[in-house]
Amino acid sequence: MPDAHRTTGTPTVRRRELGALLRALRNDRGLTVDQVATALLCSPSKVSRMETGQRGATPRDIRDLCDLYQLTDPAQRDRLAQLAAEGKQQGWWQSYELDFATYVGFEQATVSIKHFACMTVMGLLQTPAYARAMHQAGFQDFESERIEALVAVRSRRQAILDRQPPLRLHVVLDEATLHRAVGGPRVMAEQLGRMVELAEWPNITIQVIPFSRQAHPAMDSNFSILEFEESAPNLVYVEGLVGWLYLERPQDLVRHYMVFERLCEMALSPKESMDFIMGISAVYSSAAAPAGEVGGP
Numbered sequence: 001m002p003d004a005h006r007t008t009g010t011p012t013v014r015r016r017e018l019g020a021l022l023r024a025l026r027n028d029r030g031l032t033v034d035q036v037a038t039a040l041l042c043s044p045s046k047v048s049r050m051e052t053g054q055r056g057a058t059p060r061d062i063r064d065l066c067d068l069y070q071l072t073d074p075a076q077r078d079r080l081a082q083l084a085a086e087g088k089q090q091g092w093w094q095s096y097e098l099d100f101a102t103y104v105g106f107e108q109a110t111v112s113i114k115h116f117a118c119m120t121v122m123g124l125l126q127t128p129a130y131a132r133a134m135h136q137a138g139f140q141d142f143e144s145e146r147i148e149a150l151v152a153v154r155s156r157r158q159a160i161l162d163r164q165p166p167l168r169l170h171v172v173l174d175e176a177t178l179h180r181a182v183g184g185p186r187v188m189a190e191q192l193g194r195m196v197e198l199a200e201w202p203n204i205t206i207q208v209i210p211f212s213r214q215a216h217p218a219m220d221s222n223f224s225i226l227e228f229e230e231s232a233p234n235l236v237y238v239e240g241l242v243g244w245l246y247l248e249r250p251q252d253l254v255r256h257y258m259v260f261e262r263l264c265e266m267a268l269s270p271k272e273s274m275d276f277i278m279g280i281s282a283v284y285s286s287a288a289a290p291a292g293e294v295g296g297p
Contacts, residue, residue, distance in 0.1 A: 012105025015087035016053030017232045021080060023051040025069040039068050054102075057084040096153050103237060103244060104153075108160060112168040112227040114260050116218050117177050121191060123154050124161060124169060125198060125206075130191040131155075133183030166203040172263045174219070175210045178280045186288035192281035196274050207267035208276050216266050217259050225256055 026036055033051075037044040040061075049055040057065075062084050066077050093104045107113070107124075115122050121130060131154045135147045142150070160167045181188050199206045209216055224237045236247040236256045247253070268276055 010091050010105045010109040011056075011087050011089045012053065012091070012102060013109035013228060013232050014083050014089075015056055016106075018057060018080060018083035018087055019051040019053040020233055021083070022057075022065060025065070025071065026051070029069050031068075036065075036068065040064050053087075056087045059084065092156070093153060096149060098150075098153065100244060102246075103239075104157060106226055106235070106237070106246075107157065109232070110160075110167060110226045110228055111165075113170070114225040114227075114257075115169070115171045116173075116221070116223055116260060116263055117171065118174045118219065118222050119176055119180055120182070120222075121173075121177060121195070122171060122224075124158050124167075125171065125195055126154055127187070127191050127194050128155060129187045130182055133187055137182070161198070161201070161204065166201075168203050170205045170207075170264075172207045172209060172260070172267050174216075175208055175276075178208065178277060181284075184288070185284040189281050189284035189288055192277050192284065196277055196281070199270065199274055205270055206273055206277075207264060207270055208273040209263060209267045210276065213266050217262055223256060225253070225260060 026033075033044045033047045036047050040047070046055070050057050050061065059081065062077075062080050065071075066080065071077055071080075091101075091105055091108065093101055093108070098104060113124075120134065123131070126134070128151050131151045132147060135142060135150050161169065178188075178192065182191070195206055198204050222239055225234065226237060227234045233248055234253060236252055238245040238247065247256070267273065
């Protein structure tokens with residue numbers, strides 16, 4: 001059944017919304033994943049992946065699951081079928097064959113993101129030059145054409161910052177993020193200047209935890225809390241060399257919300273953070289200025 005209020009849905013989120021409904025129906029019937037798999041003559045992993053939104057569902061899957069769960073309401077069956085169909089659609093990012101396509105699908109559908117960065121500026125705030133330098137420093141040794149395509153993807157992702165309604169973004173940075181000279185002084189001066197500009201937007205908040213605040217509870221972590229419309233559950237995204245983790249257990253969400261709140265309390269206020277960033281940006285600008293220009297006439 002169409003929902004007139006959906007404005008930010010993506011195939012990734014539609015699959016996840018469908019999965020949450022299927023899991024609720026299974027639990028209501030008191031069935032295990034193995035029991036459902038046996039009834040459908042498929043593997044338990046297929047059932048689990050449908051319930052977590054990692055794979056789509058075919059019309060036959062929906063029909064068989066509705067029959068198994070004794071779902072007789074035509075409107076409910078139609079809603080599940082529509083979600084399955086929407087989950088099969090292609091998002092704009094899928095043509096780029098991204099390793100992190102699942103995350104982009106989630107990101108494009110969020111209404112709010114709370115992000116903590118320990119060492120690097122998050123993608124939604126990155127300038128093209130900063131993004132390019134990050135990809136050039138990666139271990140995958142991309143060709144220049146591939147790097148430019150990835151930079152274009154990063155820039156296109158940022159459109160959610162000024163869509164209607166815009167994404168609500170709250171970023172907390174460790175001071176180390178500002179001192180890691182990705183791309184050199186000129187790139188960093190531009191990057192920090194861009195962050196100061198974005199922080200003036202009403203939907204964007206940026207805070208910095210200075211070294212003077214000493215230890216904090218996320219010194220070895222980067223994470224994002226992604227919040228969706230009511231139809232899809234929120235999740236935590238954690239990124240690192242081991243891969244991409246998506247956490248949605250209630251205890252994981254509660255822990256990360258508590259940590260993020262603590263980080264906000266330890267950080268400088270948004271106004272103090274901008275003054276702090278501008279001070280560091282000025283140092284980069286001086287280092288990037290041609291000889292003879294430092295200090296002015």
